[in-house]
Amino acid sequence: MADVLLRAFDHEWVLALAVSVILLAVAEAGCRSGRRLFEARDEARRSQIGVVQAAMLGMLGLLLGFTFSMAAERYDTRRGLVVQEANTIGTTWLRASLLPEPHPGAVKDLLREYVDVRIRAREALSDPARLSEGLRRSSEIQSTLWQHAEAAAREAPNDITSTFVTTLNDVIDTDAERVAAMRNRIPVVVWLILVVVAAAGCWTSAYAAGANGVRTALTSVFLPALITVVILLIADLTSERRGIIHVSQQPLIDLQNAIR
Numbered sequence: 001m002a003d004v005l006l007r008a009f010d011h012e013w014v015l016a017l018a019v020s021v022i023l024l025a026v027a028e029a030g031c032r033s034g035r036r037l038f039e040a041r042d043e044a045r046r047s048q049i050g051v052v053q054a055a056m057l058g059m060l061g062l063l064l065g066f067t068f069s070m071a072a073e074r075y076d077t078r079r080g081l082v083v084q085e086a087n088t089i090g091t092t093w094l095r096a097s098l099l100p101e102p103h104p105g106a107v108k109d110l111l112r113e114y115v116d117v118r119i120r121a122r123e124a125l126s127d128p129a130r131l132s133e134g135l136r137r138s139s140e141i142q143s144t145l146w147q148h149a150e151a152a153a154r155e156a157p158n159d160i161t162s163t164f165v166t167t168l169n170d171v172i173d174t175d176a177e178r179v180a181a182m183r184n185r186i187p188v189v190v191w192l193i194l195v196v197v198a199a200a201g202c203w204t205s206a207y208a209a210g211a212n213g214v215r216t217a218l219t220s221v222f223l224p225a226l227i228t229v230v231i232l233l234i235a236d237l238t239s240e241r242r243g244i245i246h247v248s249q250q251p252l253i254d255l256q257n258a259i260r
Helices: 002-008 012-040 043-096 103-123 128-155 159-183 188-211 217-238 250-259
Strands: none
Touching (some): 043 159, 043 217, 128 159
16 A cells, blocks of 8 residues: 555656645635634634644644655765766776786676666666666676676785775665665655645635635635645655656766766
């Protein structure tokens, strides 16, 4: 169930439509309930609405800020790992020249293909089959590179070979970190609480407007739409698969051009 809900947040426009419909419907229900209170002239209950409204909107603002912070942190991590991966592959490429023959040429050919595979895999994030194939091929190339490292270490057990083994190990570790970062999503419980609190905030604001005998676009339309935009932005930041905001692969593209 949790996986199904998380996949729903990969489709930003479906998410925006669903959340906006929920919030607009809740706001309309709140306004109609408030109108009944206005017609009843219950001043005692009306006097309590302002406090409840302020508390709900304050809670919503706090939760939106907390969730946005989580999404931004995950986005920065993914962006930093692209630079880290490009640096480790580039360093491995340079140190491959110091290996005993015939390893330098074979290792460099494998690293060229590895960079190509990494870029293609990230371009295929919206296609699970292509992404899986890219990750599988990356793993195969890593295994072949490690075989060359083992052979070079046996043939020339010196400090130069050791530095190559270290950087190659960093390449493999960075791959694992990038896969983990891609799977590190905001928990579905946080999303559910966010939507529930957003709905409560819209209902309370619209209820307060209806209780005062007014119907404004600010509470009926603008507030739900604004909250939907913020939730859409958070979902976009936390997902690599689709959306407007993407992690640039330019460091890997620059490396691809440099070693080609």
